[in-house]
Amino acid sequence: MAEGMDRRAFLKAGVAASIGGALTGRLADAWAQASAPSRNTTGDAMIWSVLIHLSYNMWEDHPVEARHGQHGYMPDLCFDEKLWDDVLKAIADAGMNMVVLDLGDAVQYESHPEIAVKGAWTPARLKKELARIRKLGIEPIPKLNFATTHDAWLAEYARCVSTERYYAVCRDLIAEAITIFDKPRLFHLGMDEETAEHQRNHHYAVVRQGDLWWHDFLFLVEQVEKGGVRSWIWSDYVWHHPELFFARMPKSVLQSNWYYGTDFGDTVKAVKAYRDLESHGYDQMPTGSNHSGPENFGKTVEYCARHIPAERLLGFFQTVWRPMIEPYRENQIAAVQQVGEAKAAFRRGSGV
8 A cells, every 4th residue: 555545545546547547558568468379389379278276275265075066175285186197188189278277375385385285386396387388388377366255275364355464465476476487478366256145155254345346456457467467357247247347347357258058148147248348349268167067168169259259359268167186087178178179160160
């Protein structure tokens, strides 16, 4: 917080400055960098990406039984490296060119080692893995979800939201991740599902609303842009607050609207959001999943290829929403195969 400025003034000024002019140069530079062709060796400018959870402490903030593939808080790293090896090979074989790693508390950050779970990777170990990913022609991208519904990985700092201590930790972690990833062109900030309903099973629930949500979100964007990187988020805020979203959301922020069903009719709110984002000129990375069924990703590609012009369609993003452990091997491999199939159909349809 600026010296001599009270909290209310800081919130108001922060929102206005972030949108108006203070970030303009950095945002433009990061936007241009992130909209350039993918830094991979597949020769495909269209992004074909999958989300991999290195950390899986994204839901309940206490231990609970797994349900629907999601687990409560786990104090140990939940990641099987043999399965990851097989999935990474499948990703390369499918011709995909991007992997988004949800880092959370699975890294022993030099800036904040206190949040790491037992067995977390050191930065050196992570860098070694990033080099292996790049050698396969795949671009690695960091993700840290700062939505309060999904920030159990922040440990004690999840109970310090919107304080100076919280802002300092977020600033440190974003800067360190950018350094570890050698200035990636994108940084996924999450920011989805921050509602009381989504935290109904949490022991500690907190929801930012109105100007405070926007202040904190734009603060996170600013930290990413300071590193010359483009911010990327989940877009579901637009489902419930469309007027605020389109009035305040910077065009520089890459949007991943998501929908996991099979009904792509005009009346489905999450489906309509793809068209609304396009009509307002946002770059998109539409997101599908095999969380609910195997047909969604292919249908997502087919629908969005028809409704989003190439200049604003950066690629497609597949999500599994399962930890990288043996009981979910079939889910992980199938998700990648679905991307490969959708990519082949897309290229046939576009004449590439």
